[in-house]
Amino acid sequence: METITARFELLDPRFEGVGGDERMERIATGCRWAEGPTYVPAGRYLVWSDIPNDRMLRWDEMTGHVGLFRSPAGYTNGHTLDRQGRLVSCEQGNRRLSRTEHDGSITVLADRWEGKRLNSPNDVVVRSDGSIWFTDPRYGITSDYEGNRAESEIGNDQVYRLDPATGVVTAVADDFVRPNGLAFSADESLLYVVDTRRKHLRVFEVHGDRLENGRVLAECTAGSFDGIRLDDAGRIWAATHEGVHCFDPDGTLIGKLHIPEKVSNLVFGGLKRNWLFITASTSVYSIMTNVRGVVTASGTGGRPGR
Numbered sequence: 455m456e457t458i459t460a461r462f463e464l465l466d467p468r469f470e471g472v473g474g475d476e477r478m479e480r481i482a483t484g485c486r487w488a489e490g491p492t493y494v495p496a497g498r499y500l501v502w503s504d505i506p507n508d509r510m511l512r513w514d515e516m517t518g519h520v521g522l523f524r525s526p527a528g529y530t531n532g533h534t535l536d537r538q539g540r541l542v543s544c545e546q547g548n549r550r551l552s553r554t555e556h557d558g559s560i561t562v563l564a565d566r567w568e569g570k571r572l573n574s575p576n577d578v579v580v581r582s583d584g585s586i587w588f589t590d591p592r593y594g595i596t597s598d599y600e601g602n603r604a605e606s607e608i609g610n611d612q613v614y615r616l617d618p619a620t621g622v623v624t625a626v627a628d629d630f631v632r633p634n635g636l637a638f639s640a641d642e643s644l645l646y647v648v649d650t651r652r653k654h655l656r657v658f659e660v661h662g663d664r665l666e667n668g669r670v671l672a673e674c675t676a677g678s679f680d681g682i683r684l685d686d687a688g689r690i691w692a693a694t695h696e697g698v699h700c701f702d703p704d705g706t707l708i709g710k711l712h713i714p715e716k717v718s719n720l721v722f723g724g725l726k727r728n729w730l731f732i733t734a735s736t737s738v739y740s741i742m743t744n745v746r747g748v749v750t751a752s753g754t755g756g757r758p759g760r
């Protein structure tokens with residue numbers, strides 16, 4: 455484990471006191487493209503994807519050991535936990551959304567929309583009503599690097615909702631170029647969704663099973679946005695090419711956490727939800743912060759992008 459000096463950059467007085475520890479730790483390295491970090495409180499471990507290597511890795515908080523969680527893994531990208539603590543995963547290679555049961559078996563939750571194969575599910579969140587919301591860009595079918603090259607049967611990159619009772623998949627937003635990371639607000643009245651190609655962070659009002667009144671909340675000034683998370687004050691933490699950017703709920707960029715590699719995603723974990731885990735290119739970084747990850751109405755920290 456390597457220790458690195460942490461560098462928080464204050465851009466607005468509202469970021470005062472929001473930072474964290476003076477040191478950051480690289481807890482794992484050797485990946486080709488690390489993604490989808492998800493903290494599992496019941497086991498006190500972190501799971502993430504190494505997409506091009508078609509594997510999922512696991513870091514144990516108690517021992518610091520890094521080991522293999524699953525391989526092959528269907529070129530998984532984003533993951534989250536459902537209300538029963540089961541791992542829900544976006545399998546880019548298999549073009550499906552799946553769930554790992556408590557006994558280790560895998561259940562396919564969705565692989566089609568209106569009879570057409572999904573592109574390559576990317577990121578996912580679970581709402582308190584049990585519905586699953588996920589993005590479906592084409593990253594996993596544009597080449598064999600992060601999945602399997604294929605033509606899109608849908609012809610569009612959309613955001614979907616999976617009904618927990620019927621299993622029906624419904625498109626809730628169809629005007630994205632490359633939808634990516636997404637996260638609910640604490641009361642689940644808002645859904646934040648990244649459009650990586652447009653470099654936008656958008657926010658929608660959630661009305662039952664629909665999204666309405668979508669608007670651009672922020673634009674990325676360092677490459678593109680990827681995965682996102684919220685803290686318990688409603689601030690949005692977004693993965694960018696230079697590190698993690700922190701936005702006030704009004705969309706103002708108020709601070710940055712600089713990372714020595716291109717960041718793909720992040721998640722708040724630990725027993726107090728104040729431990730920030732960051733996947734960045736080849737490595738996974740961790741840092742104790744002065745804030746806590748949001749607890750949504752579902753009782754989870756929401757989820758995570760490419």
